[in-house]
Amino acid sequence: xxxxxxxxxxxxxxxxxxxxxxxxxxxxxxxxYEILASDGLDEEKVIEINGIKQWLSIRGQHVNHPIILxxxxxxxxxxxxxxxxxxxxxEDEYTIVNWEQRNTGRTYFLNKAKETEIQKKLCxxxxxxxxxxxxxxLKETYxxxxxxxxxxxxxxxxxxxVKQHPELVKAYIGIGQNLCIxxxxxxxxxxxxxxxxxxxxxAYLKVVNDEDSLTFGHEKFNPKNFGKHRAISGHYxxxxxxxxxxxxxxxLLSPFYSLKDIRWFFMNNLxxxxxxxxxxxxxxxxxEILQYEVPVIFISGDKDWVTPYPMVNAYYESIEAPYKKxxxxxxxxxxxxxxxxxxxxxxxxxxxxxxG
Numbered sequence: 001x002x003x004x005x006x007x008x009x010x011x012x013x014x015x016x017x018x019x020x021x022x023x024x025x026x027x028x029x030x031x032x033y034e035i036l037a038s039d040g041l042d043e044e045k046v047i048e049i050n051g052i053k054q055w056l057s058i059r060g061q062h063v064n065h066p067i068i069l070x071x072x073x074x075x076x077x078x079x080x081x082x083x084x085x086x087x088x089x090x091e092d093e094y095t096i097v098n099w100e101q102r103n104t105g106r107t108y109f110l111n112k113a114k115e116t117e118i119q120k121k122l123c124x125x126x127x128x129x130x131x132x133x134x135x136x137x138l139k140e141t142y143x144x145x146x147x148x149x150x151x152x153x154x155x156x157x158x159x160x161x162v163k164q165h166p167e168l169v170k171a172y173i174g175i176g177q178n179l180c181i182x183x184x185x186x187x188x189x190x191x192x193x194x195x196x197x198x199x200x201x202x203a204y205l206k207v208v209n210d211e212d213s214l215t216f217g218h219e220k221f222n223p224k225n226f227g228k229h230r231a232i233s234g235h236y237x238x239x240x241x242x243x244x245x246x247x248x249x250x251x252l253l254s255p256f257y258s259l260k261d262i263r264w265f266f267m268n269n270l271x272x273x274x275x276x277x278x279x280x281x282x283x284x285x286x287x288e289i290l291q292y293e294v295p296v297i298f299i300s301g302d303k304d305w306v307t308p309y310p311m312v313n314a315y316y317e318s319i320e321a322p323y324k325k326x327x328x329x330x331x332x333x334x335x336x337x338x339x340x341x342x343x344x345x346x347x348x349x350x351x352x353x354x355x356g
Contacts, residue, residue: 041059056097060095069149124279150177173299180285186211192236204233238333290319298316301329
């Protein structure tokens with residue numbers, strides 16, 4: 001056996017071992033996450049929404065519980081692969097629906113033949129219309145109150161939907177509420193410059209020197225530069241919270257995502273979502289929505305420097321709603337449900353019980 005053959009055998013052994021471990025981990029996670037109640041729900045559905053097939057996961061310990069529709073972030077970042085890390089702490093009192101949005105995850109693969117046609121029509125209002133169809137379907141099928149829970153980008157379209165259709169919603173929960181993405185980036189840069197040091201400071205100054213390259217919707221927006229900005233700012237401002245490496249591990253070991261599904265995370269997301277990101281750069285919810293007709297709950301991590309928590313807190317102070325609550329989770333970042341899943345669920349349940 002020569003060196004090349006030995007190396008190939010070694011690599012195959014490592015890959016095989018990794019796949020065996022993945023299968024063992026996934027089976028254990030599925031068992032730990034099993035819906036045990038006789039009247040529980042554990043369904044995956046593909047339904048027709050505004051001309052394309054879209055994918056839903058519906059889970060809860062009791063069919064008679066209110067529904068939380070989770071509107072994921074991104075654009076293009078499905079949370080479904082990671083729900084096994086936090087969602088079970090909510091499923092005893094709520095039915096949780098995860099919807100993979102158009103041009104995202106399994107919904108993307110269901111409609112790959114229409115990729116070009118779908119991308120040409122991408123706009124924020126299309127996603128708001130999709131939420132309307134999902135909510136209508138859930139209300140007609142399950143006859144339950146609907147709570148919208150939007151995360152990051154999902155909080156933009158979630159809040160806009162609630163503004164347009166308050167009659168369909170029991171309450172709104174914004175996690176890492178996005179307000180004005182370009183103003184948020186300016187605040188992140190300002191905060192990073194306070195703490196970055198050494199060689200990193202020199203590198204960061206080069207990255208942020210051209211503000212236009214970090215501005216969504218600007219012709220000079222540079223995805224590579226933006227990625228460097230987020231990497232350095234995240235290193236200095238979000239230490240101790242769930243890392244990108246941890247998110248990758250959660251996804252690779254997910255009991256709810258096959259290796260085929262995981263292909264999504266190797267796609268060029270910035271390119272696929274480009275029309276949405278450009279439009280998002282022109283929107284500012286601080287100007288569009290100052291009054292809600294339903295109870296509003298905001299949840300932020302005190303280390304969230306993706307949608308900066310000081311902006312969310314200031315917005316919370318400025319809005320009017322029948323009931324409003326700001327929840328700040330300490331030592332948590334942009335995904336507080338992953339940083340502190342039990343505390344996150346407890347805060348959600350307490351806030352919703354007050355609403356009744």
